Amino acid sequence: xxxxxxxxxxxxxxxxxxxxxxxxxxxxxxxxxxxxxxxxxxxxxxxxxxxxxxxxxxxxxxxxxxxxxxxxxxxxxxxxxxxxxxxxxxxxxxxxxxxxxxxxxxxxxxxxxxxxxxxxxxxxxxxxxxxxxxxxxxxxxxxxxxxxxxxxxxxxxxxxxxxxxxxxxxxxxxxxxxxxxxxxxxxxxxxxxxxxxxxxxxxxxxxxxxxxxxxxxxxxxxxxxxxxxxxxxxxxxxxxxxxxxxxxxxxxxxxxxxxxxxxxxxxxxxxxxxxxxxxxxxxxxxxxxxxxxxxxxxxxxxxxxxxxxxxxxxxxxxxxxxxxxxxxxxxxxx
Ligand code: CP
Numbered sequence: 001x002x003x004x005x006x007x008x009x010x011x012x013x014x015x016x017x018x019x020x021x022x023x024x025x026x027x028x029x030x031x032x033x034x035x036x037x038x039x040x041x042x043x044x045x046x047x048x049x050x051x052x053x054x055x056x057x058x059x060x061x062x063x064x065x066x067x068x069x070x071x072x073x074x075x076x077x078x079x080x081x082x083x084x085x086x087x088x089x090x091x092x093x094x095x096x097x098x099x100x101x102x103x104x105x106x107x108x109x110x111x112x113x114x115x116x117x118x119x120x121x122x123x124x125x126x127x128x129x130x131x132x133x134x135x136x137x138x139x140x141x142x143x144x145x146x147x148x149x150x151x152x153x154x155x156x157x158x159x160x161x162x163x164x165x166x167x168x169x170x171x172x173x174x175x176x177x178x179x180x181x182x183x184x185x186x187x188x189x190x191x192x193x194x195x196x197x198x199x200x201x202x203x204x205x206x207x208x209x210x211x212x213x214x215x216x217x218x219x220x221x222x223x224x225x226x227x228x229x230x231x232x233x234x235x236x237x238x239x240x241x242x243x244x245x246x247x248x249x250x251x252x253x254x255x256x257x258x259x260x261x262x263x264x265x266x267x268x269x270x271x272x273x274x275x276x277x278x279x280x281x282x283x284x285x286x287x288x289x290x291x292x293x294x295x296x297x298x299x300x301x302x303x304x305x306x307x308x309x310x311x312x313x314x315x316x317x318x319x320x321x322x323x324x325x326x327x328x329x330x331x332x333x334x
Contacts, residue, residue, distance in 0.1 A: 005329035010131040012138045027325035043328045045072035048102035052078045054109040063319040091121035099126040108133035110175045129330040143181035145318040158190035163231040166197035168270045169242030169295035176243045187215035196231035198269040235282040239289045240274035274300040
């Protein structure tokens with residue numbers, strides 16, 4: 001088993017072997033137990049991290065800030081609108097300077113066609129680990145917390161039906177990074193992954209090709225459907241969540257987390273909402289997940305997200321434990 005994590009970047013879960021992801025989950029569980037028992041975990045004493053945000057966040061920012069404090073270090077929150085980035089300072093200069101000041105740089109930048117490139121430019125110049133707090137393509141911290149939560153509930157994931165389902169939302173245009181991360185990750189654990197969306201909300205071809213390769217290698221499957229009912233039927237886990245239209249919007253829209261977009265194509269698919277009636281067609285113990293924030297009454301009925309099948313808050317809590325594990329291994333590890 002490889003235990004050498006220190007100094008590595010955390011941009012995409014595909015950069016880590018399954019064995020390495022399992023080690024991250026083991027460490028997450030250990031930190032979760034210690035948190036529950038009130039035990040100190042001073043693995044990053046006197047370490048400093050920088051958290052750069054181009055967009056809004058509740059879970060990601062606070063899991064990292066609280067997590068770093070609980071590990072004995074300090075994480076500084078940097079709103080990029082108040083950094084020299086806003087005057088055009090480059091990713092290169094920002095990464096070089098921040099990495100001379102501290103021990104890790106983490107960044108959220110979801111603008112389509114730009115975010116992942118920006119993160120990789122920082123990787124190129126940073127002398128400390130760079131962590132992806134969500135970009136236009138990947139949300140590795142969310143994927144890891146989702147996986148931890150599923151493994152807590154279902155010890156054997158093989159051949160379990162997990163359905164990633166597009167859902168109608170109005171609150172803002174959401175990146176594809178959550179479904180992309182999930183569709184790549186879950187087949188690696190032998191799950192039967194269903195990806196359901198109305199025509200027009202395809203994920204990039206190279207994502208589907210990689211997800212299929214992951215499924216073949218690890219004994220899972222990937223099925224794509226435009227029939228929502230097929231995805232709910234007998235599912236063990238459903239993840240109904242909105243994502244934006246990659247094909248159209250990558251061509252030039254400058255999309256931030258605050259942008260509210262309602263157009264005719266979106267409105268035509270308003271029926272793609274997670275309801276109790278649809279949940280009733282799934283397995284009797286079906287679990288409902290959502291990365292949050294949820295667009296209540298549009299993506300999902302309150303009675304589902306607040307009901308007995310919902311594990312959304314458990315997954316949100318695991319953002320803390322997984323964030324601490326990744327920081328411990330990459331910043332303070334061997
Ligand atoms: N799931 C997630 O990333 O939440 P935030 O946008 O609040 O960080």
